[in-house]
Amino acid sequence: MTAPFCKDMSYTEVFLPNIFVHKTQDEANLALxxxxxxxxxxxxxxxxxxxxxxxxxxxxxxxxLTPCRTLCEKARSGCEPLMNRFGLNWPENLKCEHFLDVNCKKEMLL
Structure with missing residues (x-):
């Protein structure tokens, strides 16, 4: 993991390209x-x-490792109301319905 945005995550090995077809950590970091x-x-x-x-x-x-739907829902429920106050919607490409809770570890869902 070299991308500054995610440098403090608990993992070090990253899989690319991601679902947005970013091929480098720099590309993904720019989007983040x-x-x-x-x-x-x-x-x-x-x-x-x-x-x-x-x-x-x-x-x-x-x-x-794809993100868990539950993790998405928790992030969205906390941030979407704030986004809405500024006239923004939760990004379509991050809709929680795109993700599953299959193979999700219990601690990832907390």
Missing amino acids: DHFTPLVQLECSAHLKPFLCSVYLPKCVFGKG
Whole structure:
């Protein structure tokens, strides 16, 4: 993990390309920069882990570990009301319905 946005995550191996077809950590980090204000406002403690798991997914046995729907829902429930106050919607490409809770560890759902 070299991307500054996610450098403090608990994993070090990243799988690319991600679901947005970013081929480098720099590309993914540039996309993540748009979310910096929300992370700084701390609308949800789950936002940064969720975003990192989407843009810079953990590599497990040569595959990218997709984020859990529950993690997405927790991030969204904390941040979407704030986004709505500024006329913004939760990004379509991050809709929680896109993710599953299959193979999710219990601690990832907390």
